[in-house]
Amino acid sequence: MIITALPILIPFVLIVIMIISRSLVFSKITGIIGSLGLLILSVIIFYKIDKQGFLVLNMAGWKSPYGITLVVDFLSGLMLTISSIIVLAISIYAYKSLSLEKGVTKFYVFFFSLIMGVNGAFITGDVFNLYVWFEVMLISSFVLITFGKSKEQLEGGIKYLALNLLGSLFFLAGLGLLYGKTGTLNMAHLADILRNDNQVILMNTSAILFFIAFGIKAAVFPLFFWLPASYHTANITISSLFAGLLTKVGVYAFIRFFTLFFVHDQAFWHQFLLIIAGFTMVIGGMSASIHYDTRKILSFHIISQIGYMIMGLGIYTPLAIAGAIFFTIHNMIAKTNTFIVAGLIYKLKGSFYLKDVGGIIKQNPMLAILFIIPAFALAGVPPISGFFAKFILIKAGIDDGHFVIVILAVLTALLTLYSMIKIWNEAFLKKQPDNEFSGQNTVLSFVDMLPSIILGIMSILMGIFAFKVFDFTMQAADQLIEGTGYINNILNK
Amino acid sequence: MNSIILQIAARHIKALLVLFAIIALLRGHNYPGGGFIGGLLAALSVIYYGFAFNAKQVRDKLKISPTTYIALGLSLVVLSFVPSILNQLELMQGVWLKVQIPILGELKLGTPLLFDIGVFLTVIGVTFLFFFSLTKVE
Numbered sequence: 001m002i003i004t005a006l007p008i009l010i011p012f013v014l015i016v017i018m019i020i021s022r023s024l025v026f027s028k029i030t031g032i033i034g035s036l037g038l039l040i041l042s043v044i045i046f047y048k049i050d051k052q053g054f055l056v057l058n059m060a061g062w063k064s065p066y067g068i069t070l071v072v073d074f075l076s077g078l079m080l081t082i083s084s085i086i087v088l089a090i091s092i093y094a095y096k097s098l099s100l101e102k103g104v105t106k107f108y109v110f111f112f113s114l115i116m117g118v119n120g121a122f123i124t125g126d127v128f129n130l131y132v133w134f135e136v137m138l139i140s141s142f143v144l145i146t147f148g149k150s151k152e153q154l155e156g157g158i159k160y161l162a163l164n165l166l167g168s169l170f171f172l173a174g175l176g177l178l179y180g181k182t183g184t185l186n187m188a189h190l191a192d193i194l195r196n197d198n199q200v201i202l203m204n205t206s207a208i209l210f211f212i213a214f215g216i217k218a219a220v221f222p223l224f225f226w227l228p229a230s231y232h233t234a235n236i237t238i239s240s241l242f243a244g245l246l247t248k249v250g251v252y253a254f255i256r257f258f259t260l261f262f263v264h265d266q267a268f269w270h271q272f273l274l275i276i277a278g279f280t281m282v283i284g285g286m287s288a289s290i291h292y293d294t295r296k297i298l299s300f301h302i303i304s305q306i307g308y309m310i311m312g313l314g315i316y317t318p319l320a321i322a323g324a325i326f327f328t329i330h331n332m333i334a335k336t337n338t339f340i341v342a343g344l345i346y347k348l349k350g351s352f353y354l355k356d357v358g359g360i361i362k363q364n365p366m367l368a369i370l371f372i373i374p375a376f377a378l379a380g381v382p383p384i385s386g387f388f389a390k391f392i393l394i395k396a397g398i399d400d401g402h403f404v405i406v407i408l409a410v411l412t413a414l415l416t417l418y419s420m421i422k423i424w425n426e427a428f429l430k431k432q433p434d435n436e437f438s439g440q441n442t443v444l445s446f447v448d449m450l451p452s453i454i455l456g457i458m459s460i461l462m463g464i465f466a467f468k469v470f471d472f473t474m475q476a477a478d479q480l481i482e483g484t485g486y487i488n489n490i491l492n493k
Numbered sequence: 494m495n496s497i498i499l500q501i502a503a504r505h506i507k508a509l510l511v512l513f514a515i516i517a518l519l520r521g522h523n524y525p526g527g528g529f530i531g532g533l534l535a536a537l538s539v540i541y542y543g544f545a546f547n548a549k550q551v552r553d554k555l556k557i558s559p560t561t562y563i564a565l566g567l568s569l570v571v572l573s574f575v576p577s578i579l580n581q582l583e584l585m586q587g588v589w590l591k592v593q594i595p596i597l598g599e600l601k602l603g604t605p606l607l608f609d610i611g612v613f614l615t616v617i618g619v620t621f622l623f624f625f626s627l628t629k630v631e
Binding site: 019 | 560563564567568570571574577578582583584585586587
């Protein structure tokens with residue numbers, strides 16, 4: 001069905017419009033309308049998934065496993081919907097925050113090509129096609145990072161590009177080995193072969209190459225260096241977009257690959273993933289606590305939170321996978337929101353450094369509320385989304401007897417809370433120190449705060465309707481672990 | 494660069510390269526070639542000219558800007574999806590139109606050709622953009 005391809009086609013058409021567009025206002029409004037369209041589309045797709053389980057499209061009529069297949073299952077549907085919400089919030093945010101820079105119409109060209117890459121990665125059912133979407137994402141995100149053309153951004157951008165290209169290289173190598181061994185790159189066909197084959201010992205070579213590739217994308221423990229080196233250099237609008245989407249595509253690929261077809265040698269892989277998850281959490285959380293640049297604190301927190309998602313994958317019970325998916329979608333929203341609030345603090349005060357700013361709670365109480373929501377969500381304070389995400393993961397860990405990782409997860413939650421309280425104390429509670437930033441008197445309009453309000457409401461709703469969201473993530477986890485539905489629907493068995 | 498041999502060669506090679514690009518584009522559906530290679534060859538004709546003479550002059554003489562090439566190419570790509578959607582086929586499935594031409598015989602025109610032309614124009618645009626950025630004309 002054509003609707004399956006629309007999450008790729010709509011951004012593509014928008015790219016063409018943005019290339020032709022000469023007017024800044026036109027681009028901005030088209031961007032918002034287009035994002036709204038994408039959101040409506042993904043809700044429709046999700047509704048269809050809820051009814052029938054899978055949406056499959058064989059591109060150009062070539063039947064699976066010969067052609068490129070687009071598949072939307074519960075996991076893809078959830079990721080599509082949440083990423084569309086983020087895209088909408090960012091396009092509203094960009095309306096105000098990108099007003100004066102030159103060449104801003106070009107921003108939208110790469111903005112939507114990034115969205116096209118992200119959506120493509122979520123819905124493709126073919127490993128090589130996934131590689132192509134990763135490259136689309138990489139190229140557009142590199143352009144976006146270096147958008148302001150400053151020296152700092154170029155440095156960050158080149159670090160980002162170099163390490164991610166290395167990741168792509170590993171991806172390509174793993175892909176080649178996989179194709180050599182199985183003769184197919186269609187995910188359903190791969191699952192069919194690898195789940196029913198006992199001689200899968202050779203698969204570890206491919207699996208570890210994929211682990212490195214996705215590990216670099218998702219910024220897990222030994223491979224995360226590019227993230228704190230580059231995210232804080234970009235324009236804050238772009239950082240917020242990246243914080244919500246980029247690493248999560250890596251996590252998505254992890255979940256997809258290590259539940260659907262790399263299911264061999266489970267004793268080793270799950271242990272390995274848990275160790276990686278533990279290190280990622282703790283090191284991310286601890287690194288965040290020593291920084292005083294809001295963007296750096298939040299960047300390290302992205303890493304720390306990735307650990308929780310990998311933890312769910314490492315425990316590998318349906319509950320744990322559901323927890324990992326819940327955590328991913330909650331984190332996408334809350335993380336983007338904290339970056340947006342950091343941008344608003346910058347707009348209000350003119351600095352990202354916590355030492356320079358203060359007294360926001362008196363100056364703009366609304367902003368304080370907007371910060372509290374995602375901060376509590378990230379730290380896991382009930383009744384906001386993060387509490388339930390962490391609760392599910394920790395419960396799954398205790399059920400399965402993984403006490404070390406559970407203790408680490410709880411400690412990291414405290415570290416997160418500590419960092420959030422630090423931002424709160426420094427930026428909001430403490431008195432404005434006497435410096436060049438004290439005279440700033442910018443007034444934030446409603447449109448400025450609207451994206452943060454949207455995301456904050458989403459976080460709260462995900463907390464209040466946690467059982468409903470949990471129901472969806474549980475269905476996604478069941479679909480992934482069971483696998484036969486995926487295989488049968490795509491290969492038409 | 495001011496090489497008289499290069500300059501004279503560039504004048505003659507330009508037409509040849511364009512011709513060759515179009516051949517590569519048209520045979521691409523079933524044989525080696527296609528929009529990407531054709532586009533590179535076509536862009537090369539201009540770039541070669543630019544190296545032999547002056548990139549700035551070439552830039553001024555181009556009637557269509559590189560971004561317009563890209564926009565036009567991408568639009569054609571989008572357009573090539575439309576027939577398959579209208580005919581209720583799977584997305585991007587080829588739709589062919591058979592045209593009888595006297596003497597020459599049957600000509601098959603299809604959406605894959607339209608797609609290839611789109612790629613052809615996009616590649617030309619992107620290559621121009623690279624060239625003008627690297628030679629710092631723009």
